[in-house]
Amino acid sequence: MTHTSHNKLVSFIWSIADDCLRDVYVRGKYRDIILPFVVLRRIDSLLEETKVAVLAEVRFQKEELNSTELDTKGLQDASGYVFYNTSTWTMEKLKGTATNSQQKLVANFEEYLNGFSANVKEIIEKFNLSAQIRHMASKDVLLDVLEKFTSPYINLTPLEKNDPEGRPLPALSNLGMGYVFEELIRKFNEENNEEAGEHFTPREVIQLMTTLVFEPIKDQLPNIITIYDPACGSGGMLTESENYLIDEESSIGYTGDVYLYGKEINDETYAICKSDMMIKGKDPENIRVGSTLSTNEFSNMKFDFMLSNPPYGKSWASEQKYIKDGKDVIDNRFKIKLKDYWGNWETVDATPRSSDGQLLFLMEMVDKMKAPTANRVGSRIASVHNGSSLFTGDAGSGESNIRRYIIENDLLDAIVQLPNNLFYNTGIITYIWLLNNNKPKERAGKVQLLDANNLYRKLRKNLGNKNSEFSPEQITQIAQAYLENWDTNPTDSALQIKQFQNADFGYYKVNIERPKRLKAQFTKEALDTLRYEKGLQVSMQALYESYGDLVYAGLDAHAEEISKRAEKEEWGLNKKQISKLIDKSTWLKPKALYDAALQLWQYVGDEIFLDFNAFSGLIDEHVKQHKLGLSATEKKAILSAISSYDAEAEKVIKKIEKLPGDKLHQLLNHLGCGEEDLPYFGYYATSKSGEYIIYETESDLRDSEQIPLSETILTYFKREVVPHVEEAWIILDSVKIGYEISFNKYFYQHTPLRALQDITKDLLALEEQSDGLLADILKF
Template sequence: MNTSVHNKLVSFIWSIADDCLRDVYVRGKYRDVILPMVVLRRLDALLEPTKAAVMEELAFQRDEAGFTEWDDSGLREASGFVFYNTSEWTLQRLKDTATNNQQILEGNFSDYLNGFSANVKEIIEKFNLKRQVTHMAQKDVLLNVLEKFTSPNINLTPFEKPDPDGRKLPALTNLGMGYVFEELIRRFNEENNEEAGEHFTPREVIDLMTHLVFEPIKDNLPPVMTIYDPACGSGGMLTESQNFIKDEEGEIRAKGDVHLYGKEINDETYAICKSDMMIKGNNPENIRVGSTLSTDEFAGMHFNFMLSNPPYGKSWASELKYIKDGKEIIDPRFQVKLKDYWSNEENVDATPRSSDGQLLFLMEMVNKMKPLDQNPTGSRVASVHNGSSLFTGDAGSGESNIRRYIIENDWLEAIIQMPNNLFYNTGITTYIWLLSNNKAEHRKGKVQLIDAGQRYRKLRKNLGNKNCEFAPEHIREIVNVYEGMQEVEREGEDGIAAKVFNNADFGYYKVTIERPKRLKAQFTNERIEELRLDKTLREPMQWAYEEFGEDVYTNLPAHEKAILDWCEKNELSLNTKQSKTLVAPATWQKGLDLIAVAKQLMEQVGGEVFNDFNVFGAKVDAVLKAEKIKLSASEKNAILNAVSWYNAEAEKVVKGTVKLQGQKLEALLDRLGCEEQHLPDYGYYPTEHKGEYLQYETEGDLRDTENVPLNESIHEYFLREVKPHVDESWINMDATKIGYEISFNKYFYQHKPLRSLEEVTADILQLEAESEGLIHEILNLMQ
């Protein structure tokens, strides 16, 4: 839409709010009237030319055919659209016949709204327009608003029309309506000190997306085409896609039927989208309202093409219960299977963190791709995302698993980085993900990254945050680079760069590197005293014992309230179970019992410092056996942990030994993919007994991870990058995870050398000279 036309139209509509609603609504509530009236006027203006034909058809059905219920098909045929109005009124007639009696006008307006077909009535209901009409009538401003919206100086229809002076008023297309809608939303929310929330997709971005989606198969388009947007907003992406492939003067000029489908959670944008579907002659029933993530509205359906700009950085916590039951994913759209390092297929978590659900919309579109056995062309997808979809989430996380699922299935064709400040209500960097489940032969196993972040032209006047745009030649350049699968070196600071990668280049193994636990041990009264306190409740138990002494063991109920009040006062945020455990006599008694056992052990083992925890543990076991002391594993560990500590000079703590011979040894070597002499690199250390291997306890505080590229041997990487620096480390292969991330900065970063000291010095001296000159000039003026 032309910027000057856009600004003029928005200003006119905003003036309606300021002139008519200023004392009737708070400024943040202007939208409750303005948005539905814009939509209503668009529909009304289209029905005006065929009003007589509709009334004639209505009379025929009532008087001659004797229908008791209206025949929708006849009324639609008479109106020329998939909607109609059976009342005697139009907005223009309501205004022309109105008197100063607002109650009569309200009644007539109500009759007018009730005369619409059911599909328009739903739009009116979503906008809650009837209540606004009543309110405006009560405040005596309904006629004023009506006069503004029927002004011959404003054109809200999708067709050109002349103004009173004979000048052409440009048509307001669906996309133009989207621009107007977003600008109004932005202004309304600014007045209400709220964030805009909507991120309308600029026309040139949709243009780029449609070229990328449709051009590569323009000679092989299916005879019936379905297009879907799971976050359709006001429907601009759907209708512009339809325009692109049906434009008689365009490059494609498809002859097949096009069917549009979409879902939108916001009632206002849904109403705008549905109204424009009706205006364009599309089936409005294919546009649904509600949360795409909560309900699979189009379950079982698949679409040829999908284009979307889903919300990013938006929480999906309210939809969580529909997708997951605890850790189990219950919605089949987000259930995926991937192979672990050992090639065992398993269900994995393919849901991102609840604070950002944009990748769930991408999974929704992947789920809706047409299987190739149903359609030889498959499906093509274009989706706009911010940077977090590229790299957020560690190996094994939901985000990483989604990227891995898409890339390992070879669906990702390309990602295009776009400039900052390209979108209307956000200045962040955005990316177009292009997917296909029917890649061309030369694209199989490959992903193309295109950096067009510096390719733009500046706007003469900002539209919200939008201060730049793609020119048509920029779009053609990007499409040519994509279609040619080109690798391009950047020319100049504003050039395009592109690189082609193998799928596996984005993957990595997250490998856990372990080191042995080395412990010293010694029984002392001070260390034994630590057993008095449960480690999970250490702070409140310490306070209670210091405050009430031995009384906590003999009269705990008397101090229960004081203990819990102290916890609340100090914001410890204990849950119900922790609170009950804290004031339970058994909790305190358990500590006393452990102290008693530890002191009994100290009497037998002594206060000697042990440099070898293995020897110390054996002595403790011997005493426990001799004294017939029964301890659970957790109780025994509590005592040993209390009297031992890490020391790099101590001996390694042995976990145990394993027998590895014959087939068992061969199976392990085959699984690890190594020779027997390399078993220590995986935590198996040979002993003097053939076929017997030691394993050591791991020290959690020294555990580390390494990211190893998928196309590299983990063992070779370990020998090169880890072993020379930490000789006693080993690889924990069972903890290995596979991750995927895509880093544009890593692939396209261009180093800019720092300026020389001489250049910086010269600039400083020049600035000083300019400053001194200004000071002298000021002083001369003052004299």
């Protein structure tokens, strides 16, 4: 089918909605009629030639074999497809025998629908077609729609026909039928202000994906090939994949068996995909409906090839209960094993944030990869993602863990950055991830990045958000760069290429700490904070300023007044908290602590202490000497109230620890350093052998560094941190390994600023031009 005949057919079908459904359905509901009728007419037209044979088989089974239940296999053989219809009706007959009685037409139509095989009935059910037929009949438009779809001027069959004037009507192949479906979906969605092309990927993108997936191993293809798409939509990715393999004009010309598998959550697009598989003669049971994430549908299967464009930026919160039990992952597809910094294996969470589940689809495909053997090439994946899959998520997060697992297991082969405005439903830049669990020697341990952001040709007319496309030559250019494993582009082209080692994408995320330095002094302002509970400090302080020491007798008499004040001043308290404010016990407990602090003030005085360690010891002495009975928590609260950070103060000691020799040597060996380097990790030697001071950390001064995996943490720290913050140290327990991929960082090309004299020259020219314009205006 040519582009012209395709557009003509789509326009004809599109016109049916306006001609027949106007005023009966709102425009957003046209698709609910047109799409199922396209599917139904296509199936009907395919069965027309074998209708007599099917009815003969029905009579034979009933009369000769006395069967009460019809044999499905015999009916499929008679029809020539995996579907059939045992009623005497066709859509042509329904139209031809229709009377003015809509009731009779509906009865005949329902008899026709009930005659279909179970696999077609499921499609009819997903489209809710029976209810739609009754509604159309009640509005007196059913016959009109039926006449349009059986018009001699439209050909939905795979055979060439002529219209009544003898003009040829091209045959509609299965591939062409897929194009028609997708164009109609795009137009309906666009008309309804929905995301145009929500359910499918541009054909040139699929062509690029199939080329990159199949070409490298076209001489090693197995005799039986399985292809899977976990978000198959209307089946375009599956259809194009098989077509690329078996097309006689392609470089592959595959002659073996191809089995297609898919899953789709949307009933309508599932019905379209399943009908397409039936028309092709494929097993429709290989297409499943439902959530890929909620149910591991093909849990016992592995696939040779997987191609998909999963939804991105879409929440999977409603499916979390099937994947996680609280914080624990219960679905093995999303549990992976990684080594921690110390080399110990641990099972970690491989689930991204709940607002975007696209990486879960990638892990679903990774779970379904076939292990390579001497006789099997393994599995290859092509998956489309937006930019968040490349870099979203900090070290140790689900997203980073997924990237790390894929890269450290040498599954990531290449990523192609696509131009923006290439898809129908989004203008953002997207990326094709290529995964392979059997890389050739020259690609092992490496990842190729191809930036095709500036490689496109403009469309004459926008299709939704799509205003650009790949030409066949541009697809060939990208494929050549991948197949020949270029690490740079040898030609001056819009396509940029770079190659990296796997470890280049990884980094250590390390917390850098600095010591806490505190000065301490008793002051009235500092001690006043002890009168109040921390969580109620603002409201308690306001009430104390209003009622003074009356708060210690209880504020029951002022309950209503306090409640209104809390609402007016927006304290953000619930009824329970307001009741707590009124209760005197809420006030008496902190007052006891405040009184004890006043006593300590009397003993210690107003002196400023810059050695918090000595000051803390002094407080301990007074607490013991004067039998104040303060717990460790209460003493800490007083010390916290009267101390603050001061860069001139002494470091605060947390503890002094004696490291066992074996632990010390293990630590030093792992870090590749000597005892003189231990201060860089927070261990400061005392005068006693094996004894080390560990200081308190100042959380407000805490920082973190991302250190490339290609460099040791200590080497980086000495070079990049120590010269600027000499007393900082590394917290080894904080070390996490992360992975991210940044196309902007790798492919950014700096544009130098213009010379100052050039800018000055342009400004003077503009000034002269504006003066001339002003003079011309003033002449008038």
